[in-house]
Amino acid sequence: MIKVFFSKLKNKIAFFTGVAMFVLAALITTTFSYITYRNGVRQIEDLEVRLMDNLDLLLISEVETAVSMLKGFNDKIVSGELGYEEGTRLAADVLRELRFGEEGYFWADTKDGTNVVLPGSTGVEGFNRIDLVDSHGNEFIRDILNAGISGGGFAEYWFPKLGETEALPKRGYSLLFEPFGWVIGTGLYYDDIEEAVQTIRVQRQEDLTRTIVWVVLIALIFVLLGLGFAYYAGLKISNPISDLSNKTREVAGGNLSVEVESRLNDEVGDLSRSLANMIKKLQQIVMEISEGASNVVVASQQMSSASQIIADGASEQAASTEEIGTSMEEMVSSIMQNTDNANKADSVVNESEQSMAQLTDAFKETLEAMEQITSRITIIKEISTQTNLLALNAAVEAARAGDAGRGFSVVAGEVKKLSENTQRAANDISQLSKNSLAVAKHAWELLEKLIPEFQQTAILVKEISASSGEQRTGADMINAAVQSMVNVTNQNSASSEELASSSEELASQAESLKDAVNFFKFKSS
Known part of the structure; x- marks a missing residue:
């Protein structure tokens, strides 16, 4: 229950504000009460002092009032209106009945202590009481008379x-009225x-x-009003925050179509605008x-198609290159x-050289045959030259790879x-060599004259043999280049x-990304 209550921001604000206001109100109330109490005690103490001061003034005033009354009687006595005894008797009667307050009364004694007036005490008037002592041993009559006469x-007694x-305990004031010789006194307990x-204290x-x-x-009303204000303030603070929380929860759920508006200029407004x-x-x-x-899906699909086309072309190129290798x-x-x-x-020429002396008779025919051999040898040289050039071109093309295969x-x-052509020329040479051999048999006698030319022919045949060897070397290099190109083509095919x-995997990942993006909802425009 408590967790549910404190799960709301407005409840937290109201609770802690209420606690703070209650504590503040309690402090103010306690402080005010203490100050008021101290002031009351101080006022009562001051009142006691003032009452004591006022008591003395009251006693003096009352005694002086009584003395003034006695003066009136004395004036009548002096004027002859009243006799002394009658005047003093009337004055004593009036003084006996004179009161102030609820219990204030007056008494009168002569200078020697003889009592003249003492209300409420029978048998005392007319008697001397100067030697009387109170319950604490004080000669209070003597003290009263001395104070009045002086x-x-x-006097306290x-x-x-x-x-x-x-x-x-009582405090009294006394004053001598000289015309009558009376000491007039009164007192208060x-x-x-x-x-x-x-009474004042109560x-x-x-x-x-x-x-x-x-x-x-007032403090409770203040606290209740504060709680109401705190609850209202909590609502004003928590409602925008709660609204922001709900909208943030919707955004977290993928709804990006929510609209956040705030006209507040405080931190909550800044938070709303930031959201x-x-x-x-x-x-x-x-x-x-x-x-x-x-775009990635489209591009990856196009890339996949292009890669497949390249792979197919590379496979065809590899097949063609293998055919070229076979031909080579x-x-x-x-x-x-x-x-x-x-x-x-060359071996035949060497053997024939030994028999040249016996072929002199066939020199002319052999010469013609050898001329034909020379022309054929020229053709072979041209073929060899072109073959070397083609071999060079093939090496260059092999280095380029790719479309260079064509x-x-x-x-x-x-x-x-x-x-x-080289093979046909070689066959022709072979045939001519046979014809030359046949003619040589007929030109047996001319052979000795043809020895130098025959030697030259032997040299040419050796050159042909050497050229054939170079041609073979070039063909081997071309074949090796073709094989290398085959390997490169196969690698290109595998890479494609x-x-x-x-590309297909990229397209799949892009589709997954689109599915993830579809999690979010947009406001329709």
Whole structure:
């Protein structure tokens, strides 16, 4: 229950504000009550002092009033209106009945202590009481007379109240009325002062209690008003935050179509505007990601198609290159055969050289045959030269790879043609050699003259053999280049297939990205 209550921000604000206001109100109430109490105590103490001061003034005033009354009688006596005894008797009667307050009365004694007036005490008037002592052993009558005779003064003593027997502390004032020789006195009991003070104290306590009650009530009203204001303030603070929390929860759920508006100029307003800017930025980012994912899907599909086409072309190129390699191997085999034939021809020429002396008679026919051989040898040289050039071109084309295979195919065709010409020329040479041998038999006698030319022919045959060897070396290099190109083509084909596979995987990832982006909802425009 408590966790549920404190889960709301408005409840937290109201609770802690209420606690703070309650503590503040309690402190104010306690402080005010303490100050009021101290002031009340101080006022009562001051009142006691003032009452004592006022008591003395009251006693002096009352005694002087009584003396003024006696002066009136004395004036009548002096004027002869009243006799002395009658005047003093009437004055004593009036003084006996004279009162102030509830229990204030007057008494009168002569200078020697004989009592003249003492209300409430029978059998005392007319008797001397100067030697009387109170319950504490004080000769209070003597003290009263001395204070009055000396020009007026105060005396403290213990004396019972009217109609009572228990002696109580009392403060009296006395003053001598010289015409009658009376010391007039009056007094008040201290318990009357305490009673007055207690009455005032009770009244002040009641006032203090009422004041504290009113302060507590005002504090409670203040706390209740503060709680109401705190709850209202909590609503004003928590409602925008709760609204922001709900909208943030919707954004977290993928809804980017929520609208956040705030006219507040405080931190909550700044938070609302920041959330609105964040949503707009998220919308832009998600839309860009969606468009990018679509573009990636299209591009990856195109890349996959192109890679597949490249892979197919590379496979076809590899097949064509392998066919070229096969043709080159056949050409190398033919060149090797030509080289063997040239070597055999060289051997035949060497053997024929030993018999040249016996072939002198066939010199002319042999010369013609050898001229034809020379022309054929020229053709062989041209073929060899072109073959070398084609071999060079093939090496260059092999280095380029890729589409260069097509050019190499053309070169390989030319090489094949030259190889066939070389083979035919070699066959012609072989045939001519046979014809020359037959003619040599007829020109037996002319052989000695043809020895130098025959030697020259032997040299040419050796050169043919050497050229055939060089042709074989060039063909081997071309064949090696073709094989290297085959390997490169196969690698290109494998790489193209891998690229196609990667493109398909990229397209799949892009589709997954689009599915993830579709999680977000946009406001329809």
